[in-house]
Amino acid sequence: MRAVLLIAGLALLAVAGWLWGLGGAAEVARWAAEGQSEVQTALAGVLRDLRAGDTAALSGLLGLCFAYGFLHAAGPGHGKLLIGGYGVGRKVPLLRLSLLALGGSLAQAATAVGLVYAGVLAFELTRQRMVGLAEQVMAPASYGAIALIGLWLAARGARRLLAARRGPAAAPGACQGCGHRHGPTADEVARVHGARDAVALVGAVALRPCTGALFLLIVTWRMGLEGAGIAGAFVMGLGTASVTVAVAVAAVTLREGLVARLAARAPGATALPVIEIGAGAVVALLAAQLLAAAL
Template identity: 55%
Template sequence: MQRVIRSPLALLTLGLITTLAVWLWGMNGMAILERWAADGQRDTQNAMAGLLRRLKSGDGAALFALLGFCFAYGFFHAAGPGHGKVLIGGYGLGRRVPLGRLAGLALASSLAQAATAVALVYGGVFVLDWSRERLVATAEAWLAPLSYVLIGMVGLWLLLRGLRKLWTQRASPAGQESGEHAPSHAAHNHDHDNSHAHHHADAACASCGHKHGPTFEEAAEVRSLRDALVLIGAVAVRPCTGALFLLILTWRMGIDAIGIAGAFVMGLGTASITVLVAVLSVTARESTLAQIASGPATLRAMSLIEIAAGLLVVLVAAQLVSSAI
């Protein structure tokens, strides 16, 4: 028989995440969160402007306060609706990736976003001789839509990948999961009992040594540099507007190093939210799978979750693209 896991902690976690989703998308919570994040960004930006003037006048004590507000700005920036959270969350739901690895990707993508801002400002200023308006316009008019398109492509990849796996599972003979393949094993002179079939979906057959599917541990061990670069690049291609303003102001004031440090601290503030999203997405996925029978049922559930996550990312990306053009 298939084994069903019932974990009270998993049920509680899944219930809390479901409640949060209902509040965000069903009870106007997203609009409330967006207003709160916008107010926080405005207040921290005003505070940063005052601290920059103090630094320019020689008040070195203002440096740590400025970096603190840079972190706060990144936090508020990430707390509002954004593409980085959608991508990290969708990927965490759709792929059985270990939490530590996904959190590392979230951190790397946030820091890469800061690096893009630095490259855009100093490349635009020193190489292309662009004005502040041109730099910001480039980020908003070109890089933002490009980022959303790349995110949509990742979502489409998750969607198609899940559909392909589900189709493969449905197309394979039902007997492969129930022991009807015994005649082929008989050619190996194996003596099967009824319990033999129940292990095929998870590991190698104890009698014949054949593997009838990857184990969860093997799936979790899959590493792809390509996936990591795509995820990081899709987020990083669109730099934070607040980081652009900070870098431009500090360049004009002749305190470039402070601006660059502040941009990366903003990235850490952004990462504080994206890492949290990574934790929630992995927890939601594992809590859902924990309520489903192991074996073929779990494999089907993983495919369906991947399809749903990919579709969500595609829909959100399409909405972002339409609002940006």
């Protein structure tokens, strides 16, 4: 099993080298943008059929929405950055990280629905103002939150590194002398951090709704197809999740393969904290670049 994980980790490193070292990311982004444009054109025709009373067009709409979400996530995006960096930096069970990836994508869809219908019904915002709010306010806020999470990961790794160099400390919990509890156990602390991390991760991704979902919701509202638009927005979220869950699988595979092997060979318990510092620093740096480009 370790050999399989090692081979998978090496393959992932090769893919990462192609993406960021040989210009592969630009090729993927171009392919994703072209695909999104084609899907948007097809969506317009399906919506006209649905408005004309063709109920069979609903399945076509949902299929196109899933494809759009997949293509949207395949291009440059903050969700993959956050899930991947967190999965490499922290030891997280695959199922939990996958559920966080799914939750972030669906929360993004919920944010789009909330923004559009609050803007339409409560504040009477135009399409341009809603898209401007998403791009000019919510996107920078999301990138800033992700940068803070990256710094948080790096700081936590630094604390673990210092603790590892100082040597093992007494475990909290029940006192050996009196038998009473004077603090939480290690498992209890881990559960609290897990819940906090989950809220932070999902919230940081959800802050920035998908522009495609905004357009779909606005168009379907104008056409009187509100239910189809809301369903389509969440199916777009599932399409996005198909990519972010794959990134979660890749991150856990990389950590359990190459990273665990390096940790086993490193002196003491310093390798994993150093990796966490590095992953957090990469997340913070890339998110800061996205933030600077959005401002």
